Every structure is written in structure tokens, then in C-alpha cells.
Amino acid sequence: MMIETDENFLVDAVGRRHARHAGPARIVSLVPSLTELVCDLGLTDQLVGRTGFCTHPREILKPIPKVGGTKDVNLVRLRELAPTHVIVNIDENRRECVEEIAEFVPHVIVTHPCAPEDNLAVFRLFGAIFGREAEAESLALDLQAALAEARAVGAGLPPERVLYLIWRDPWMSVARSTYISATLATVGWQSWPAEDVPRYPAFEWDAPWLGEVSRVFLSSEPYSFRDKHVAEVEVLAGRPAALIDGEMTSWYGSRAATGLRYLAALRRSLAGLE
Template structure:
């Protein structure tokens, strides 16, 4: 069964409704941020597999088997774990790999949050599948409060055009159709360039005309590890104020989105006051 509709009622790819899973689940997560969500829902004891990029919460994951990366899954190791459920994401996992996994894992949970508010149905979906409705509703309440705070700040301050750097050599950023861009927009940061595709465009500092619109550059801690030593280089290239930003807080959905929104609101407030 591929569960691909986000909502309180579980509906599979054939349109059939299903009750929450009855029995101890054996969960494998191929999505780092959703591995963290599984643990925050109290399901760590049922988590039998993860990727090498699933690093939070570290204490709970020490004994959980690694099955490769998000895009290079060790299918033999995964099969040996005999999972009942596998959690995947449209952007992070390869479709052909997921289709192969679906031939031997009974329940494939497909997620695709595109904005912070999309975490609400993700929480409820996981809560409904695994019998953690109360825990998921607590996360919904916390997320809605964080969203309200972030949106209020975004409305109170002038909107600012920013460049969010994710890579160096080549220089790369994010398009406005990404989850990262939606998170930043919540606090009033509009990403450049103003396009949806490609999702992670490369650019040259001396040829991209849209760079003239940028008023601040944010250097992410992932996937490229931007550090203090890169700030002066970027300031020289852009001619604009530049700051480091915690990439996990901007890009991880699931339960981390709650702290992520609060982090972004605090960072926006701090930089606006400088």
C-alpha cells in the first residue's frame, strides 16, 4: 500500500480507506527530518532502519541500522530488516528506488511538504498511521503558534530580498518553489532569483542580472559547510550584508519546523536591528 494522501483519513494509491496499523510496526525512514519526527512521536522503539544522514536525535539512533543514503539505498540490507512501513519523500528519494522498495515493503508513506504549514497534515498522517494522534496534535498546536509568530514578524518588518547560498564552486541557491524559500518567506525574506525551476540553480556573480535585487546574503550550514571564513568573500562578491544561517532550521520539515520558524524569526529580528 502506498499512502500518498496527507490528511486524517488514510487513503492509499487506489483510493481505498484504511484503519491505523494494528500491531508493532517496523519503521524505516529514508528522510532525515522525518526520522526525527518519528522519534518525537514516541516511535523510536519501532524504528528499525534509517539513512546515514538521519542524525537527530542522536541518542535514540545509535542502535538503529543504517541502510545507505537518501538516494543510494542498500536494498539488500533494507529487505533484511523486514520493515512494515517505509517513509520517503518526493524530493529526497529517487522514484525508481521507491518503486523497487514497494515490491517488498507492505506500506510506503510518501511525503512532499512544500511549505511550513504542510507539516500539519504530515503530523496528522503519522499520528493516524501509528496510533499517535494525541502526540501529533501537540505538535500541530506548537507549529501553529510558531507560524503565527513568524507571520506576525514578517508582516511587521519590510520585506527583504535575500540570496540563500547552499553551495560554492559552483555557487548555488534555491528557487522560490522550494520548502526553504517558503520558510524564509514566512518571516519576510523573499529569495532571489524569482523563479521556480530549476529548484537549485547555479549562477555566476558577474553575469546573473537578478543579483542587483539582493539586499542580504544568507550562507547555509548545509549541504555546503559555509563558515566564518566565507563571509568576507561573499560580502566582496555581493556588495551586501552577509550572515551565516543554520541550514537544518531552514530546510528540515517535520517536528524541527517548529524550532526552525522560531529560529528564523529570531534571526530576522536580530539582523533587522543591526
């Protein structure tokens, strides 16, 4: 994602120009991982609304009003909160809903990080709009360090093809075009099948490409895979399988650095290096 800057404006993922906000804002975030980022930028006192899926940081968010889900926003409640800014994401929020929100909210900030490094631009965009440049730069430096660590692990081990499960009945995986796949690739895990669309393909266990997979991961979200599913998948796939924390692979924002370090440690552990 390219972010253009000048003295007065920043540009978001769809080319919309935003002024640097003077004074306290009234922010509603419709993206769970970016709600966490808002808090980590020191903007909790300006956060007036969130979705029911915005759960981190848990104790801080408890008193913040909910406005429905990421796909089914309660527009009446949102309007009552009188936000100055609403944060949305191209993949997580419905375009029709975002367009309706833009009719009564002055500033709708659209995001679309497609790989971990894209978070650097998101940090700086939010930091500049809301006057949190120092906090944003601190997060950027931490992410750059985590990226370097993860890439070093990936470069030091042979690439490994993995199947990343997100759903059961039907069984579903992730395409190469997803943020999850890009995050896994940072540590040398190539998600399979090697396709870009559909983004979340359903498959059967007799698919020919499964023979090229070395390992299977069962994500904790959106389907809540448990230990009991691991043995089932190992039989179906004929490959080693393990649970993986879905927040560490799919949440962008300030969680990205933590996620990369988690994946680097997991890659080393499964390779017998720690």
C-alpha cells in the same frame, strides 16, 4: 498537501491509502527530518532502520541500523530488516528506488511538504497510522503557534530580498518552489532569483538580478559554509552576508516549529529589534 481521512484510511502525498496500523510496526525512515519526527511521536521502539544522514536525535539513533543514504539505499539490508512501513519523500528519495521498495514492503508512506504549514498534515498522517494522535496534535499546536509568531514578524517588517547560498563552485541558490524558500518567506525574506525552476540554480556573481538582493545567507548545509566564506561573499556580492543554520530552514517534521522561531529571532536581530 491534502490529506483525506475516513474511519479506516489516510491518504499520503501520492494518493496512496494507508490503514491504521494495529500493534507494533517496523518502521524504516529514509528521510532525516522525518526520522526525527518518528522519534518525537514516541515511535523510537518501532524504528528499525534509517539512513546515514538521519542524525537527530543523535544518541537515540546510534543503535538503529543504517540502510545507506537517501539516494543510494541498500535494498538488500532494507529487505533483511523486514519493515512494515518505509517513509520516503518525493524530493529526497529516487522514484525508481521507491518503486522497487514498494515491491517488497507492505506500506510505503510518501511525503512532500512544500511549506512549513504542510507539516500539520504530515503530523496527523503519521499520528493516525501509528496510533499517536495525541502526540501529533501536540506537535501541530506548537507549529501553529510558531507559524503565527513568524508571520507576525514578517508582517511587521518590510519585505527583504535575500540570496540563500547552498553550494560553492559552482555557486548555487534556491528557487521559489523549494521548501527553504517558503520557510524564509514566512518571516518576510523573499529568496532570489524570483524563479521556480531549476529548483537549485547555479549563478555567476555578475547576474543582473543580484542588484535586487539586499542580503546574502550562507547555509550550513549541504555545503558547510564557515566564517571564512562570509567575507569572501560580501566582497563578491557587495551586500551584507551571514551564516544561517540550514537545518532550521530545510528540515521539516518536528524541527519546523524550532526553525520558524529561529528565523523569527534572526529576522528581528538583523533588523536591530533585539
